[in-house]
Amino acid sequence: MQDRWWEKKAEEIQQFVDTKNYKQFFSALKIVYGSLKPTTTLLLSSDGDTLIKDKKGISNKWKEHFSQLLNRPSSVDQRAFDQIPQNRTIEQLDVPPSIEEVQKVIKQMSAGKAPGKDRIPTEVYKVLNGKVLQAFHIVLTSIWEEEDMPPELRDAFIIALYKNKGAQVACDNYRGISLLSTAGKILTCVILNRLLSSVSEQNLPESQCGFRPDCSTIDMVFMVRQMQEKCLEQNLSLYIVFIDLTKAFDTVNRDALWVILSKLGCPAKFVKLIQLFHVDMTGEVLSGGETSDRFNISNGVKQGCVLAPVLFNLFFTQVLRHAVMDLDLGVYIKYRLDGSLFDLRRLTAKTKTTERLILEALFADDCALMAHQENHLQTIVDRFSTTTKLFGLTISLSKTEVLFQPAAGRPMNQPCITINGTQLSNVNTFKYLGSTIANDGSLDHEINARIQKAKGLRTGSL
Incomplete structure (x- = not known):
């Protein structure tokens, strides 16, 4: 029973x-x-010696943490922009949204989401009609035309979500999520829809599956496993480095982002509207029923805003393109599209095939780079490391790891891949987008991990 x-x-x-x-x-x-009981998480002080227990002290600590994180100075070398071609300006992006466009966005928005500082939920906007809807549309179009953003639509409440990794008392093990005004979300969704239809899909590589329509983590996990399987079939070695970027979303250089958007064809007003949601922005941290003092936010794209993943993807795409420019290293695959999948004769044919270079697997800032040879992977990593620095991003050396899958019959000689003289850790398994990748290409570790999770669910220990 x-x-x-x-x-x-x-x-x-x-x-x-x-x-x-x-x-x-x-x-x-x-x-x-059962319902989760709200608790106040204790935090380590800045010196790392004492625990902060009182609500006010914890609130001040969160303010200190996010104020430092979201105001880190970063610079981008001007040479980073020289290799980005100037696309044709898409003038129609500047046209103010119609009332039908606003209505479409409101219908697209999900109900039951946490509101921002104004406490007005999505459900209120979903019942707007007639003159009230017209008045709201006039407010949005006036913001668009006058390029003047009310602070209430721009500023954010920030909540800290534990990443389920590391000590819970350390602020660095939390991700800040911005709770934004629903009215502001509606305007950003208008901008998002235009970005997706006119800019994003035309510029993102096929290897980027993060926060894109009809794409998910499943695509990238499948792709990495296919690389492992095909290399085993063809008796080839496979080297993969899983790159971890330090606070990637929070350290995007905004001035560089505006330049990149302009290069990709966004007209001046459209870029200005995106800027208005970021420039002069302030935040307050919500924790344990306490609200911290307000602080300025000068760097990064705000996690919790629908624009953030797309803006990051466009920024990171230019980083990757700069890194792999004129690079012919990686994993080459040959394939053909005609005939049946199970026609073995055609699968082994040498003619009518297409060759493709596979170098990266991306899901937003989760980046895996791969090659058949150790020296090739080192070259790719060197290029990537140099370029991330050029664009103001930082690679976490302690969290970036290398997985080596040897060809059949070859010894397991661990590679020595370095960044700036520091050798990266070699691992036999890696948790990639929630799935365990093993260096023998098998699913044994993944199946065992799933079984343990299922056992945890049954016993209530998860």
Whole structure:
């Protein structure tokens, strides 16, 4: 009886996930685990010696942490822009949004989301019609035409979410999420739709699957596993380095981002509108029922804003293009598209094939670089390291790791891949986008990890 209840509940929860009904998904989880009781997380002081326990002290610590993180000085070498071609300016992006465009955006927005400082939820805007909708449309178009952003639509409440890695008392192990005004979200969604249709899809590489329509982590996990499988089939070695960028979203140089958007064809007003959501922005941290003092935010793209992933992807694409320019190293694959998938004769044919260079697998800032030879991977890493510095980004040497899958019958000689003289760690398994990649190309580690998670669910220990 108990097993049947668990099976039925698991099927129900899975159905909510499959249909992207996340509100019902979390409601079902609450039935299984019970409601979470709000707690105040203790934090380490700046000297790392004492625990801060009082709410006011914790609030001040969060303010100090995010104020430092989101105001880190960064600079971009002017040479970084020289290799970016100037695209044709897309003048229609400057046209103020129509009332139909605003209505479409409101319909697209999900209900049940946390509102910003004004406390007005999405549900209020979903029932706007008639003269009230017209008045709201006039407000948005006046912002667009006059290029004057009310602080209420720009500023953010910031909440800290634990990354489930590292000590919970360390601020660095949390991700700051911005809670923004719903009215501001509506305007950013108008901008987002235009970016996606006119700029993003025309400039992002096929290897970038982060926050794009009809793409997910599944695509990149499948791609990496296919690389492993094909290398084993062809008796080739495979070297993969999993790059970790330090606070990637929070350290994007904004001045560089505006230049890149202009280079990609965004007209001046359109870029200015995106700037208005970032320039002179302030934040307040919500923690344990306390609100911190306000502080300025001068760097990065704000996580929690719908624009942030797309803006980061466009920025990071230029980093990658600069790094691999004129580089012919990586993993070459040959394929053909005609005939049946199971026609073995055609699969082994030498003619009518297409050759493709695979060098990277991307999901936003999660980056995997690969090659058949150790010296080739070192060259790729050197180029990537130099370019990230050029664009003001930083590679975390302690979290960047190398996985080596040897060809059959060849010894497991661990590679020596370095960045600025520091050797990167070699690993036998790596947790890539939630899936365990092993250096023998098998799924054993991944299956065992899934079994342990399932056991944890049954015992309530997760």
